[in-house]
Each structure stands twice: as C-alpha cells, then as structure tokens.
Amino acid sequence: MTITPLPPSSQADATTQLPDALGRFGKFGGKYVPETLMPALTELEQFFLQYRNDPDYQQELQQLQRDYVGRPSPLYFAERLTAHYAKPDGTGAQIYLKREDLNHTGAHKINNALAQVLLAKRMGKRRIIAETGAGQHGVATATVCARFGLECIVYMGVQDMERQALNVFRMRLMGATVQPVSAGTGTLKDATSEAIRDWVTNVETTHYILGSVAGPHPYPMLVRDFQAVIGQETRFQCQEKWGGLPDILLACVGGGSNAMGLFHEFVKEDSVRLIGIEAAGEGVDTEKHAATLTKGRPGVLHGAMSYLLQDSDGQVIEPHSISAGLDYPGVGPEHSYLKDSERAEYYSVTDQKAVEALRRLSQLEGIIPALETSHAIAYLETLCPQLSGSPRIVLNCSGRGDKDVQTVSKFLNL
Numbered sequence: 001m002t003i004t005p006l007p008p009s010s011q012a013d014a015t016t017q018l019p020d021a022l023g024r025f026g027k028f029g030g031k032y033v034p035e036t037l038m039p040a041l042t043e044l045e046q047f048f049l050q051y052r053n054d055p056d057y058q059q060e061l062q063q064l065q066r067d068y069v070g071r072p073s074p075l076y077f078a079e080r081l082t083a084h085y086a087k088p089d090g091t092g093a094q095i096y097l098k099r100e101d102l103n104h105t106g107a108h109k110i111n112n113a114l115a116q117v118l119l120a121k122r123m124g125k126r127r128i129i130a131e132t133g134a135g136q137h138g139v140a141t142a143t144v145c146a147r148f149g150l151e152c153i154v155y156m157g158v159q160d161m162e163r164q165a166l167n168v169f170r171m172r173l174m175g176a177t178v179q180p181v182s183a184g185t186g187t188l189k190d191a192t193s194e195a196i197r198d199w200v201t202n203v204e205t206t207h208y209i210l211g212s213v214a215g216p217h218p219y220p221m222l223v224r225d226f227q228a229v230i231g232q233e234t235r236f237q238c239q240e241k242w243g244g245l246p247d248i249l250l251a252c253v254g255g256g257s258n259a260m261g262l263f264h265e266f267v268k269e270d271s272v273r274l275i276g277i278e279a280a281g282e283g284v285d286t287e288k289h290a291a292t293l294t295k296g297r298p299g300v301l302h303g304a305m306s307y308l309l310q311d312s313d314g315q316v317i318e319p320h321s322i323s324a325g326l327d328y329p330g331v332g333p334e335h336s337y338l339k340d341s342e343r344a345e346y347y348s349v350t351d352q353k354a355v356e357a358l359r360r361l362s363q364l365e366g367i368i369p370a371l372e373t374s375h376a377i378a379y380l381e382t383l384c385p386q387l388s389g390s391p392r393i394v395l396n397c398s399g400r401g402d403k404d405v406q407t408v409s410k411f412l413n414l
C-alpha cells in the first residue's frame with residue numbers, strides 16, 4: 001500500500017492552530033530559556049516554517065520515510081486481543097494497533113530524528129546533540145547521524161545507561177558518543193539539562209535534536225508536526241479499512257510525542273475520544289510514580305510551562321517508572337492544554353499492570369511491546385469493560401520490547 005502524502009495546506013487545516021505566536025498552548029509552553037538560546041530557537045523556527053512546505057525537503061523526507069524507516073507503518077487488527085475483551089453478547093471493542101514498533105530502530109522516535117536531521121543539514125549544523133532516557137531517541141539520533149555523516153553526542157543518565165545497556169551499545173556501534181550524566185538521579189531529566197547546557201555553549205555549530213513534544217518553543221510544535229505522520233496515516237488506513245474514523249485513540253505519554261503524533265490529526269474530530277496513559281510506577285499514592293498530568297501542578301521545566309511533578313517549594317520531584325521512556329517529571333505543554341480543556345483524558349497505569357500487559361500482548365498476538373507502550377495496552381483492562389457496542393480503538397504501538405526483556409525478567413524474577 002502506498003499513501004499519497006497530504007498536501008501541506010490540508011495538513012494545516014486538519015490540525016489545531018496552536019501554539020500561538022509566543023509558542024503557547026493556552027497558558028502552557030513558551031520559551032523559558034537563557035538569552036543565548038533565543039536566537040537559536042528563532043532560527044530553528046524560521047527554518048522549520050520555511051522547509052516544512054518546501055518540495056525538495058518534503059521529497060527527501062518522504063523518500064527516506066518510505067525506504068529507510070519503512071513507512072507507512074501498518075494498522076493491524078489485533079484479533080486475539082479483541083477476542084480477549086469480547087463480551088458474552090458478542091459486542092466489544094475492536095482493537096487495532098498502529099505498528100510504530102516496526103519502524104527502523106524499533107519505535108516512533110525515528111520519525112522526528114530523521115525530519116530534524118534534514119533540517120540541521122539545511123541549517124549548516126554538523127554537530128548534533130540529543131538527550132535520551134530509554135535510549136530509543138538516542139539510537140534514532142545516532143542512526144540518522146550515521147546516515148548523514150554528522151558528529152553525534154548523546155547525553156544519558158547513568159541509571160538509564162545501566163538499565164538500557166543494549167541501546168548504549170547500539171549508539172556506540174553507530175559511531176555516537178554516549179555522554180554519561182551522573183547528576184540528580186541519573187535519568188532523563190538530568191540528561192536533558194546537560195543537553196541544554198551543551199547547546200548554550202556550542203549553539204553556533206550545534207543542532208539539538210530534542211526527542212519529545214517538550215522543551216521550549218518551537219520544539220513542542222515541531223516534534224508534534226514531525227510525528228503527525230502517525231495520525232495522518234491512521235486516518236487514511238481507517239478510511240481504507242472501514243470507511244470511517246476511529247472511535248478511540250489510545251497512547252502512552254512520557255513527554256507525549258507518540259500520543260500527540262497520533263492525536264493531532266484528530267483533535268478537531270469531536271467524535272474521537274483521545275486517551276493518554278502515564279506511568280503510575282508503584283502507585284500514584286506512593287512517592288514512586290511519573291504521573292505528571294494526574295498528580296503534578298503547572299510549573300517550568302526545560303524551557304516550558306507545563307504540568308510538573310514538584311514539591312511545595314517548586315523543587316522537581318524525582319519520578320519513577322519501570323519504563324525509562326516514561327520516567328520524566330514533566331510532560332509536553334500541549335498535553336497540559338488538552339487536559340485542562342478536557343479535549344483529551346489522561347489516566348495512569350502501574351509498573352505491575354504494564355508488565356502484565358506486556359506478557360498479555362506477547363502471548364495473544366506474538367508482539368512483544370516496549371514497556372512504555374505496555375502502559376497503554378494495560379489500560380484496555382479498565383477501558384474495555386466500560387464501553388458499550390463495538391467501538392474501534394486505535395492503540396499506538398509506539399515501540400518494540402527487545403530493549404526491555406532484561407528489565408522484565410528481573411521484575412518477574414524469571
């Protein structure tokens with residue numbers, strides 16, 4: 001199947017008009033950065049606005065999405081998972097998986113990394129930096145840097161380097177430098193802070209490929225638009241499969257890029273329910289979780305105003321999740337906006353439930369999902385019994401679980 005890309009104008013029409021000129025989604029977002037970064041953010045925004053409608057840029061991007069990444073990713077009807085949730089009267093949710101796990105490098109992260117590296121090339125920047133948690137964004141960035149012969153430095157917390165050793169090795173194999181970050185808890189928040197610090201120092205030569213819909217404007221907009229291909233393909237594939245829209249979209253939320261990538265195309269479709277799932281870790285009533293939208297309060301982190309896990313003094317609370325990709329105390333500002341405007345719903349799922357869901361999908365469908373994705377899969381346990389009729393759910397299968405097998409075996413004492 002080939003998908004004819006939507007012309008840029010209809011892409012714009014199909015989406016919300018936010019952020020505003022200041023990079024704000026309502027009160028969220030913005031650019032809370034040191035003065036030295038302001039020109040770089042402005043330059044990045046200008047290049048983005050110039051090239052997103054540029055035929056040469058679009059052609060290069062689309063060709064690589066097809067031949068290098070493997071797009072379009074399939075929309076797969078999960079027959080046995082659907083049967084698992086069928087009701088005695090034969091009704092029940094019809095569950096489809098958007099197979100971002102089949103992308104080159106195993107997750108949705110490559111969509112954004114590829115599009116950004118093509119921008120960096122046009123900006124004349126030959127040194128690339130990135131932050132990574134689970135290592136998936138680091139791997140995606142190392143991959144596209146290898147493809148274009150660019151220097152690549154990936155900042156990664158020491159704790160994440162340990163739990164995602166396979167991805168550290170993959171990055172190094174492709175010629176990237178993995179820079180360990182031992183500050184704080186040695187996780188994604190600390191790696192992101194280090195990447196921003198590097199960018200402040202080397203901004204003339206360096207492009208920062210930020211990996212989610214977080215950070216200062218224009219990143220939340222830019223990463224969203226680069227991931228929106230997920231929802232655009234989904235609309236086409238739903239049309240092709242049943243001639244209509246999906247009823248419910250379900251995705252896990254760390255920073256929120258795979259969820260925004262799926263949601264964006266449908267935000268204006270009032271009939272489509274949007275559901276994001278955060279990491280409840282050991283439980284939202286313990287101190288060990290990463291449920292930012294459920295338990296956080298608005299605050300500023302990494303250049304943007306958004307919901308944030310913080311104590312009464314405004315100090316960031318260290319998050320916890322079994323999945324390194326969801327282990328982040330912030331969340332993209334557009335999700336905060338969608339929550340407050342009640343356009344999207346957000347719930348959370350514990351480590352335990354996520355691991356159970358990982359096993360369930362593995363055994364019912366022969367697909368081992370990433371631990372991040374498993375949070376969204378786990379929410380089907382709550383959601384499906386609440387639904388009447390046979391609504392069609394599209395669940396974003398954001399990544400594959402190869403990187404997580406060691407973590408899971410440790411968790412299960414196997």
Ligand SMILES: *Cc1c(COP(=O)(O)O)cnc(C)c1O
Pocket residue numbers: 107108109134136137211212213252253254255256257258259325326370372373398399400
């Ligand atoms: C990084 C990652 C996530 C979380 O990041 P978002 O920006 O929220 O999408 C989810 N799933 C997988 C497989 C990831 O690698």
